[in-house]
Amino acid sequence: MPEDGRLVITVLGRDRPGIVATVTGVLARLHANIIKTRASTIFNDLFVIIMVVDTRTSIVKKDVLLNILKNSCDDVGLALAAESCQSYKCGKKVIVFDLDGTLIEQEVIEELAKAAGVGEEVKKITKLAMDGKLNFLEALRSRVKLLEGLPVEVLDQIKSSIKINPGVKELIAKLKELGFVIGIVTGSFDFAAEHVGRMIGADYVFSNRLIVKGGRLTGEVDGEMVGPEAKLKAIKTIAAKVGVGLEACVAVGDGANDLFMIENVGLGIGYKPKLVVRERAHGVVNTEDARVLLALIGCVDMRKDIICRI
Amino acid sequence: MRDRYMVITAVGPDRPGLIAEISSVISEFGCNIEDMDQVVMKGIFILSVLIKLAAGLNLDTFRKKLEYLCHELGLEVSFYYAGGR
Numbered sequence: 085m086p087e088d089g090r091l092v093i094t095v096l097g098r099d100r101p102g103i104v105a106t107v108t109g110v111l112a113r114l115h116a117n118i119i120k121t122r123a124s125t126i127f128n129d130l131f132v133i134i135m136v137v138d139t140r141t142s143i144v145k146k147d148v149l150l151n152i153l154k155n156s157c158d159d160v161g162l163a164l165a166a167e168s169c170q171s172y173k174c175g176k177k178v179i180v181f182d183l184d185g186t187l188i189e190q191e192v193i194e195e196l197a198k199a200a201g202v203g204e205e206v207k208k209i210t211k212l213a214m215d216g217k218l219n220f221l222e223a224l225r226s227r228v229k230l231l232e233g234l235p236v237e238v239l240d241q242i243k244s245s246i247k248i249n250p251g252v253k254e255l256i257a258k259l260k261e262l263g264f265v266i267g268i269v270t271g272s273f274d275f276a277a278e279h280v281g282r283m284i285g286a287d288y289v290f291s292n293r294l295i296v297k298g299g300r301l302t303g304e305v306d307g308e309m310v311g312p313e314a315k316l317k318a319i320k321t322i323a324a325k326v327g328v329g330l331e332a333c334v335a336v337g338d339g340a341n342d343l344f345m346i347e348n349v350g351l352g353i354g355y356k357p358k359l360v361v362r363e364r365a366h367g368v369v370n371t372e373d374a375r376v377l378l379a380l381i382g383c384v385d386m387r388k389d390i391i392c393r394i
Numbered sequence: 395m396r397d398r399y400m401v402i403t404a405v406g407p408d409r410p411g412l413i414a415e416i417s418s419v420i421s422e423f424g425c426n427i428e429d430m431d432q433v434v435m436k437g438i439f440i441l442s443v444l445i446k447l448a449a450g451l452n453l454d455t456f457r458k459k460l461e462y463l464c465h466e467l468g469l470e471v472s473f474y475y476a477g478g479r
Contacts, residue, residue, distance in 0.1 A: 101426045101448075102421035104427050105418040105420070111410070113414075115411075116410060117408070119433070121433075122431055123427065124429045125429065
């Protein structure tokens with residue numbers, strides 16, 4: 085992608101005095117120049133700033149600048165994203181979500197582990213994997229192994245206890261209305277991912293398939309496992325079917341196994357992200373408010389106060 | 395009391411930091427930016443902001459402070475009272 089040093093930066097906060105001062109103050113101290121701004125109160129209680137920033141004069145590199153902005157954004161609240169102008173202009177067509185921790189509250193593997201009586205062991209491995217300290221696929225394989233012998237009825241119980249995060253249904257409904265193709269791409273398991281996919285109306289679901297024999301889990305996963313690389317591959321598959329490039333894709337996730345897809349799509353967003361993701365994502369969202377993510381991906385018309393494609 | 399609004403425009407040679415300076419004075423006086431547009435045309439910085447004036451704001455002091463600041467920054471500044479809404 086050609087680099088011209090310009091970034092489109094979107095910032096969202098709860099409307100209050102001082103948001104513009106905070107954000108532009110950071111840019112000024114780093115000697116980055118704002119060449120265009122559109123900012124406005126939306127829906128009475130949110131404030132959105134969209135700026136084109138020239139980073140060529142900046143005293144720090146682009147990624148450092150972005151991380152300093154992300155930190156200051158914690159004061160402003162809510163969300164921030166930065167994209168190259170090319171990526172911003174192309175318009176987004178596909179949006180892909182991680183499952184556990186992003187669309188739903190639970191970590192499905194931990195629920196399974198609890199039921200199998202190996203909760204603590206699995207939790208330890210999960211934590212290491214999410215923080216990027218352990219290879220995701222190895223971690224997955226060893227955790228699934230611990231589930232060997234678990235009766236399938238347990239899966240149904242877990243399925244019915246899945247809680248979809250607040251705001252998700254509203255968000256997906258709005259995204260569908262706007263013509264987005266929706267995908268769930270997760271290292272979690274088929275029974276949960278497909279269930280959630282049906283509930284929210286996802287167009288594509290990619291997940292790991294647990295093998296069942298004689299009514300019990302064998303402790304193995306079928307076919308190619310969905311790890312970090314497979315997540316990106318899944319997005320590429322969806323994008324190819326829709327007939328767009330990766331720059332027209334948005335990826336939303338929270339853990340280290342989402343990093344690969346987050347870094348390689350047009351707009352990769354960390355949703356209440358773990359530190360590794362926060363540092364490398366193009367954007368961060370710290371709220372369940374569906375309007376915030378919609379505004380962050382450019383789906384808000386500030387003059388009309390409504391959500392639409394602009 | 396009805397909310398009071400003001401539009402401020404500032405025009406002059408561009409350099410990094412202009413919006414930061416102006417918006418920090420606006421927030422220092424407790425005023426809220428409701429709408430803002432800014433462009434750079436051939437090196438000339440053009441800013442317009444709609445602000446909601448803080449209750450009990452000393453308008454005269456606020457205006458003088460902004461005028462002084464913009465003078466220092468080499469910007470021409472104008473104020474338009476936009477009434478209530």
